Amino acid sequence: MIRTKLMFVAAVALLSGCGARAAQRDDAAPAGRQTLRHGGIDRTYIVRTPARVTAGQRVPLVIVFHGGGGNALNAETMTGFTAKGSAEGFIVVYPDGTGRLRNSLLTWNAGHCCGYAMENRVDDTGFVNALIDKLSAQYSIDSKRIYATGMSNGAMVSHRVGIELSDRIAAIAPVVGTVFGDEARPRNAVSALMINGLLDKNVPNAGGPTGGRPEAWDGTPTRPALEQATFWAAANGCAPTPRPQDQAAYIRYSHDCAAGTAVELYIVKDNGHAWPGGRSGSRLGDTPSTSLAATDVIWRFFAAHPKK
Numbered sequence: 001m002i003r004t005k006l007m008f009v010a011a012v013a014l015l016s017g018c019g020a021r022a023a024q025r026d027d028a029a030p031a032g033r034q035t036l037r038h039g040g041i042d043r044t045y046i047v048r049t050p051a052r053v054t055a056g057q058r059v060p061l062v063i064v065f066h067g068g069g070g071n072a073l074n075a076e077t078m079t080g081f082t083a084k085g086s087a088e089g090f091i092v093v094y095p096d097g098t099g100r101l102r103n104s105l106l107t108w109n110a111g112h113c114c115g116y117a118m119e120n121r122v123d124d125t126g127f128v129n130a131l132i133d134k135l136s137a138q139y140s141i142d143s144k145r146i147y148a149t150g151m152s153n154g155a156m157v158s159h160r161v162g163i164e165l166s167d168r169i170a171a172i173a174p175v176v177g178t179v180f181g182d183e184a185r186p187r188n189a190v191s192a193l194m195i196n197g198l199l200d201k202n203v204p205n206a207g208g209p210t211g212g213r214p215e216a217w218d219g220t221p222t223r224p225a226l227e228q229a230t231f232w233a234a235a236n237g238c239a240p241t242p243r244p245q246d247q248a249a250y251i252r253y254s255h256d257c258a259a260g261t262a263v264e265l266y267i268v269k270d271n272g273h274a275w276p277g278g279r280s281g282s283r284l285g286d287t288p289s290t291s292l293a294a295t296d297v298i299w300r301f302f303a304a305h306p307k308k
Contacts, residue, residue: 032046032047032048033045033046033072034046034047036127036130036131036134038123038126038127038130038131039122039123039126039127041098041122043095043096043098043127043131044072044095044096045072045093045094045095045096045131046072046073046076046093046094047091047092047093047094047135048076048081048082048085048086048091048092048093048094049085049091049139050085050086050088050089050090050091051086052089056140057140058140058141058142058143059089059090059091059139059140059141059142059145060089060090060091060141060142060145060146060147060302060303061090061091061092061093061132061135061139061141061142061145061146061147062081062085062090062091062092062093062147062148062149062299062302063093063095063128063131063132063146063147063148063149063150063161064076064079064081064092064093064094064149064150064154065095065097065108065148065149065150065151065153065154065155065157065158066078066094066096066097066106066150066151066154067150067151067152067153067154067281068097068106068107068108068113068114068115068152068153068154068216069104069105069106069107069115069153070106070151070154070281071096071097071103071104071106072094072095072096073094074281075094075150075151075154076092076094077279078151078275078278078279078280078281079149079151079275079278079294079295080277080278080279080295081094081149081295084295084296084299088299088303090145091135091139091141093131093135095127095128095131097117097122097124097153098116098117098120098122098124099115099116099117100116107153107216108122108124108150108153108154108156108157109121109122109123109124109157109160110153110156110157110159110160111156111160111180111182111183112180112217112218112219112220113153113156113210113216113217113218114153114156114216114217115216115217118217118218124157124160124161125160125161125164125165128148128161128165129165129168132146132165132168142306143168143307144170144306144307145170145302145306145307146168146169146170146307147169147170147171147172147173147302148161148162148169148171148172148173149172149173149174149175149298150174150175150177151175151176151177151275151281152175152176152177152202152203152273153177154174154177155174155175155176155177155178155194156174156177156178156179158172158173158174158177159172159174159177159179159183159228160183162186162190162192163183163184163185163186163190163235164184164186166186166187166188166189166190167187167188168307169190169307170190170191170302170305170306170307171190171191171192171193171262171301171302171305172190172191172192172193173192173193173194173195173298173301173302174192174194174195174228175194175195175196175275175276175294175298176195176196176197176200176202176203176271176273176274176275177194177196177203177228178203178207178210178222178223178225178228179222179223179227179228179231180220180221180222180223181223181227183231185234185235186235189235189236189237189258189261189308190232190235190236191236191257191261191262191263191301191305192228192229192232192236192262192263192264193262193263193264193265193266193297193298193301194225194228194229194264194265194266195265195266195268195276195292195294195297195298196225196265196266196267196268196271197267197268197271197272197273197274197276197286197289198267198268198269198270198271199269199270199271199272199286200271200272200273200286201272201273202272202273203222203225203273204222205224205225205267206224207221207222207223207224207225207227208221208222209221209222210222225265225267226242226253226265228265229242229253229255229263229264229265230242232263233255233257233263236257236258236261236263237257237258237261238255238256238257238258238261238263239255239256239257240255241255242254242255242263242265243255243256248291249268249269249270249289249291249292250266250267250268250269250291250292251266251267251269252264252265252266253265253266253267260305260308261305261308262301262304262305264301266292266297268289268291268292269291270289270291271286271288271289271291271292272286272287273285273286274286274287274288274289275288275294275295276288276289276290276291276292276293276294277289277290277292277293277294277295277296278294278295
């Protein structure tokens, strides 16, 4: 039993880039943590609001999902979205996944991944929907500018949230994530920006098995990174063939879409399984590329694509 638990810890840490050591830092989380009971579970999350908001002004909401094995504070530290929200005037919420432990080794139910949340069929989409309701009642949130992003397992659940909450989510930005090929079509258009690492061994660009062990996922092979863009292009009625632009640091693929909707994918050439321009999740995690600042790229994309 002990050996199995240790294998699970290692598997989730490899898949997410977030080690258990980093996740334990959640005990030091500052003010901003709140609780929402959903599905019989007390779900927790951290909210960060911008310092200056004009009275009556409605502001965007960005939901940031941690990687498998991480937690809310880990996502905040890795991405730097709190500083970006403060500078640009939007609210950031960092939800916690679920797990056997309270503040570490938390995961999201992305269908075929990962760990505890997948095995127990946790209703994470329902939780996010309820979370949006609660935050909208507490803060002046612009309902046409609600966005979702995340890393690894958090990227996978970003895809799922975008699909299942397409009536509420304006755009998504999964980082080092994937699709599995059996996703349902969303009912509404959702702009999508994907960022993957060419050197990623945990969620390979060519698809196939992930870098995690069976304890962390159900064994369904991942699809190639480009199929994320193909999926969203088809869902949004965009041109099926992307236009590649090969830059020194990355290859950018973009689809021609109707005005107001966009589908783009970046393959960062020197990035592995990490948040480009951010911080490593742990000592065991890949070192993030410095050739692209993912948080800056994501926010520019979000800001340009409100709900149609």
